[in-house]
Amino acid sequence: MAAEYIGRCQEEKLRKMPVDLVKDAFGCDIIILREPNGASAVVHLHGGQVTSWKNAQGDELLFLSSKATHKPSKRMRGGIPICFPHVRNLGSLEQQSLVRCHNWTIDPNPPPPPTNGIKAYLDLLSRPTAADMNIWAHNFELRLRVSLGMANLTLTTRVKNIEKVKALSFNFAICTYISVSDISEVRIEGLETTDYLDNLKCKERFTEQGNAITFDGELDRVYLGTPTKIAIIDHEKKRTFELRKDGLPDAVVWNPWDKKSKTIADLGDDDYMRMLCIESAAVEKSIVLKPGQEWKGRQEITAVLSSYCSGQFDRHVASDG
Numbered sequence: 597m598a599a600e601y602i603g604r605c606q607e608e609k610l611r612k613m614p615v616d617l618v619k620d621a622f623g624c625d626i627i628i629l630r631e632p633n634g635a636s637a638v639v640h641l642h643g644g645q646v647t648s649w650k651n652a653q654g655d656e657l658l659f660l661s662s663k664a665t666h667k668p669s670k671r672m673r674g675g676i677p678i679c680f681p682h683v684r685n686l687g688s689l690e691q692q693s694l695v696r697c698h699n700w701t702i703d704p705n706p707p708p709p710p711t712n713g714i715k716a717y718l719d720l721l722s723r724p725t726a727a728d729m730n731i732w733a734h735n736f737e738l739r740l741r742v743s744l745g746m747a748n749l750t751l752t753t754r755v756k757n758i759e760k761v762k763a764l765s766f767n768f769a770i771c772t773y774i775s776v777s778d779i780s781e782v783r784i785e786g787l788e789t790t791d792y793l794d795n796l797k798c799k800e801r802f803t804e805q806g807n808a809i810t811f812d813g814e815l816d817r818v819y820l821g822t823p824t825k826i827a828i829i830d831h832e833k834k835r836t837f838e839l840r841k842d843g844l845p846d847a848v849v850w851n852p853w854d855k856k857s858k859t860i861a862d863l864g865d866d867d868y869m870r871m872l873c874i875e876s877a878a879v880e881k882s883i884v885l886k887p888g889q890e891w892k893g894r895q896e897i898t899a900v901l902s903s904y905c906s907g908q909f910d911r912h913v914a915s916d917g
């Protein structure tokens with residue numbers, strides 16, 4: 597009864613937005629955002645996870661594992677999971693996130709609508725469950741706005757400490773699995789000369805020396821205090837993803853390559869060739885909120901036809917908003 601009631605409330609709210617609330621082939625609640633030029637995005641209420649982003653031509657821009665589990669209470673490998681309150685190896689939780697398994701709801705008290713003319717957007721809310729409180733006893737409100745533009749997808753996240761006395765301390769990552777033609781043909785620009793912790797070498801600290809990051813084996817690094825703009829260039833697809841971020845100083849870059857892929861149950865053996873995981877993150881320094889305080893983070897990805905030549909990328913251009 598309660599579930600039906602929540603369902604009806606959500607549908608009522610959604611009728612006012614350019615979005616559809618439907619069930620996917622596995623019976624999960626999904627919301628489809630549609631942009632007038634034909635671009636679309638799919639958001640699963642389970643995990644508040646964007647699982648598809650297509651451009652106006654219908655090309656899928658996000659990677660979803662061929663072995664992804666589509667079951668409530670399980671994490672889905674691919675798309676854009678939100679990692680909160682802990683990012684792996686830095687917190688006390690085994691998994692990167694509590695909220696990846698939450699059933700998010702439509703935010704009954706969303707922030708003001710976008711002022712940049714975006715019509716296709718969605719506001720979701722996640723609160724701790726009773727089970728969460730047993731393993732991480734903190735009261736929070738986590739808000740997520742997903743906004744779809746003609747060529748861009750923006751995720752704005754807000755965390756509010758609703759404790760009366762206790763501070764809230766957490767790490768955060770917007771973990772984006774980008775679909776690429778062939779990982780060996782991909783380069784990342786904008787992280788040159790940035791320090792990173794190498795997760796494959798017991799988190800030892802190094803400084804990025806190359807002109808760009810390219811891939812020829814497993815890579816798992818946390819780049820620290822990065823520029824706000826990073827480019828992911830897919831030569832074969834002639835596509836560049838421009839990632840801009842605010843409030844999330846670090847960036848995680850991950851590809852498991854062949855051996856590690858075989859140890860990950862929900863990843864196909866060859867999936868690593870077609871994916872790149874890049875995360876806008878706050879990893880090195882935890883975010884600490886006093887009671888009543890709110891933190892905001894933002895990631896915008898724009899997919900453009902590659903006209904980039906190496907060396908033309910200006911990584912210090914600030915985010916536009």
Ligand SMILES: O=P(O)(O)OC[C@H]1O[C@@H](O)[C@H](O)[C@@H](O)[C@@H]1O
Pocket residue numbers: 684691692795816817848850875
């Ligand atoms: O398996 P998960 O929790 O989705 O994590 C995937 C990867 O996420 C990256 O953030 C980590 O740096 C990797 O070490 C990790 O394997």
